Amino acid sequence: MSLHGLLDAVAKDAALAEAVQAATDGNRMHVDLVGPPAARPFTVAALARDTGRTVLAVTATGREAEDLAAALRSLLPPDRVVEYPSWETLPHERLSPRSDTVGRRLAVLRRLAHPRADDPETGPVSVVVAPIRSVLQPQVKGLGDLEPVALRTGQTADLGTIVEALSAAAYARVELVEKRGEFAVRGGILDVFPPTEEHPLRVEFWGDDVEEIRYFKVADQRSLEVAEHGLWAPPCRELLLTDDVRERAAALAEAHPELGELLGKIAEGIAVEGMESLAPVLVDDMELLIDVLPKGSMAVVCDPERVRTRAADLVATSQEFLQASWAATAGGGEAPSTSTRPPCGPSRTSGTGPASWR
Incomplete structure (x- = not known):
């Protein structure tokens, strides 16, 4: 449901109009806005629409980020609003994040680094909604430059090359595709389940020509509707x-x-559970989400006090679990995966943009 007309009415509020003008002029680095939580989506949407700058909306929790993104999609073009989810694991745990979480994160980073004007689903972003956990967590530098495996109907491509690209992007080759991050080849048919899709896709080749791309059901493997935007498969791991x-x-x-x-x-080139915990010592550099935002972006911190408290709790919890892991190691357990880098990035969200919402 579109509420664009309601946004026009709310944007006339004097305090909100002043904040938008300050963001447009760029002469005030910080603005405090006080109002009910229900007004936050209108504030973020007005800033993104009227300034033309990318907005990072920071929330205290993942659930709040989901709710805010859902509200923003009724005020702005839905394709221009994205969520940047956090891992479900602590940085030093020997557990890997789910492939769908990784795929969503990499899709956002790709759009920020290389937006495509010809496709709304992979085009420029107006608002990135992220919980503080994903804002603080360091990530491998240059993830937005990783090439997704992309195919469109009528395109010419070598099937063997596509298979190699999927393997390099951490997709698992199987006999029958059932889960995200898997692919299968049967003759001239390629089945792929990208982590960002609800259903897997079936690509039919005629020689080196892509004849048709359709979604299909996992349960009975029957083909569904044509995939209008073709295949777009980001990597399934953040550490390749x-x-x-x-x-x-x-x-x-x-x-x-x-x-x-x-x-x-x-x-040996074998992907193992929890290998992402060693990323800081296996790659050249790490970076934060705010490092990859387009130039001129602004941050809106929703309920700054709760966000600061949540950030402090996350760091404390990570340290407690790390200490407990080392204590278990002393008793004969496995050593935790640690590095010389901190588990969470510095608290760089305070005062990074023109607005915070109380």
């Missing part, structure tokens, strides 16, 4: 096993035998 990563893992395995089982498999 490149030659450089494998070489570093091999060197670290010798220096840290307590992590030999994990690092040894990475060195």
Whole structure:
């Protein structure tokens, strides 16, 4: 349901109009707005629409981020509003985030780095809604530059090359596609389940020509409607096993035998559960979400006090779990996956934009 007309009416409020004007002029680095929580979507939408700048809306929790994004999609073009979810795991845990979470994150980063004007679903972004947990968490630098595997009907492509690209993007080859992050090949038919899609896609080749791309059901494998935008499959992991990563893992395995089982498999090119926890020492650099936002972007912190409290709680919880893991190690358990870098980035959200909402 579109509420664009209601946004026009709310945007005439004197305080909101002043904040929008301040953001447009750029002469005030910080503005405090006080109002009911229900007014937050209108504030974010007005800032994004009237200034033409990308807005990062920071919430205290993931549920609040989902609710805010849903409200914003009724005030702005839905394709211009995206959520940037956080991992379900702590940075040092030997657990990998779900492939659908990774896919959604990488899709957002790709749109921020390389928006496509010819496709609204992969085009420019007006609002990024993110919980503070995903804002604080360091991520591998350059994830937005990772090329998704993309195919369209009528395109010419070598099936063998596409299979290699999917494998390099951490997709698992199986006999029958059932879960996100899997693909299968049967003759000239390629089935792929991108982590960002609700249903898997079936690509039919005639020689090297893509003849048709359709969705299909996992339960009975029957084809559904045509996929108008074709196949767009981002990587399924934020740490890809490149030659450089494998070489570093091999060197670290010798220096840290307590992590030999994990690092040894990475060195052999085998994706293992929890390998993302070692990303800070396996790649050249890490960065934060705010580092990849377009130039001139602004941040709106919804309920700043709750966000600050939540950020402090996340850091404290991470440290407690890390200490507990080392205590378990002393008793014969597995060593936690740690690095010389902090589990959460510095608190750079305070005062990063023109508006905070109380």
